[in-house]
Amino acid sequence: MLLPKKVKVYNSSNLSNMMKNALYTLCAISVSLLLGKLTYALIPFVPASLYGMVFYCLMLHFNIISPIKVEKVNLWLVRHMGVCFVPAGVGIINHFDLIKLHGIAILIIIFVSTFTLLTVVAWCSEKIFKAQQSKGNS
Amino acid sequence: MINDIISPENSTVSLAIFITLITLFLYQFSMKIQQKWQFIWLNPMLITILFLVPFLLYQNITYSQYHQSSQLFTLLLEPAIVALGFPLYQQLHQIRYHWQGIIGVLSLGVLVVLCVSFSMTMFYIYQPSLAIALSLKSVTTPIGIALSEQFSADSSITAFSIIIAGFIGGILGPKWLDLLGIHCAKSQGLAIGAASHVIGTAILAKDKPEHCAYSSLALIFSALLTAILSPLIIPLLLKAFN
Incomplete structure (x- = not known):
């Protein structure tokens, strides 16, 4: 039997849902990062972003942030985060000697x-x- | 060439736009290459750096210029680290049963790698800042960079050695551990996650799912443990070698 090819459907509700989830994830991450920065100002021991990571994980665990809404955008973020490290790696230019x-x-x-x-x-x-x-x- | 096109009045802005676009383009391009050929050593980060360095040298763009123009990526670094909290959340239930053992082993590993690489660097080269940069090489890139900046060591050396350590551990690690007679998937995964972080985990993810779960667990926890332990250990090591 011939099955129709899978076609990606971008209807309006789907797209707006995606946008909502993306905004939700961005807000959740910013709030965690802000909490991390506050903690770092009080206890400057571990980098602020690491505090933020722990806060994010805990808020997910206690269902303050909904894991289902966050999942897709977060996966995308983690897959593409490599590009943020390129500037640090390019610094090798200064170290040819x-x-x-x-x-x-x-x-x-x-x-x-x-x-x-x-x-x-x-x-x-x-x-x-x-x-x-x-x-x-x- | 680029410096000729860009007039001095608006140079910083247009250079920033140009640099951001070319970095994004190179990264997307190398992602496509990796998807097409599926070679694990075709790491997008590595390819982008390898293309960008000759290009910058050819265009006479200095590193400080490049660094200033690529502020956008530096800005996104911190949110990207926070996003790693999600995989940690996904692994939490796995660690519940033997978290004491895992944390014990991983902190022992962090101590060993800090001491070994620090003392080897001091022994061979004798440069404290280089020793710090190299001893932070077994954690995942964002945290390694953040930590080495915290110690005011050179983060670019850390970034580069992190990538090299990732490839060594991910490609040769399973064979080496099989040779030693350690065949258990859990222990192999933990070891590779502790030594070669995200790159090692990505290499395992292709055909060893059980390895991969433990490897991602180990990479996150050893990053946290390194962040906690290194401010205690590195000053001690610095004192010991002075």
Whole structure:
């Protein structure tokens, strides 16, 4: 049987719903970020945006922000957030001298420390998961 | 060429518009390339940087000019970090059963990576600011950048080494752990999330869903733990090497 091809329908209610959700998400994120900035002004320990992230997560958990409304726009934001880090990465322009001097040493350091971290975390967590499993079985 | 077209009176505004557009265009272009060929090392962030750097050098645009003109992206950085709270919320129920173990292991990992990379850098190169920038390389980019700016280290070195660490861990990590005899999906996922953050998680997401859940859990928690632990550890390490 021939099925009709899926056609994206942008009727007006659908579109306005999308816009509403986008605005809702933006407001929710701004409020969380504002709370984060306030907390940072009181306790300058962790960057303000991280406080904001925790507030956002907690408000979602206690249903102050509706997760269903936020979901789609948030997914889009997380998928495309990479572009915000480009300016920081381009800063490598200023460090060609450093790379010429120490490039290989830096690569070795990154390599060794990454593999050390991988080994430590995997080994310890396997111990813990196994211990919990045997506890659960007995 | 660009500097000739742009007259000195309105230079900052039009340069800002131009830079913003070209960065967006390059990013979209590299997203399309990655969707077409599906190679994991064709990371959009990496490709955009690799295209932009020669272009800026060719056009004689300095980094301070570029940084000023790309304020829009810097402005969006903080909301983007806040948006990461949603995946954290999605993982909350998973951590409920063994959160003590997971947090313990991850904080041990954060301590180990801070000490190892800091002392190796001090041993080989002996530059404290470089050591700070490199020791923050196992967290996800936004948080790594925010932290290294907080310590007034160079965030561009952190950003670049974060990307390299992501690729190393994501591509070689599963093979390395299989070689060590650790086959459990949960532990492999946790390890790769702790070491190679978003890039490692994205590499796992393609064909290992169980790995991916634990990896995203680990990346968020190790970022938080690094943010909490590094202001305590780094001053100590700085003192120890002076």
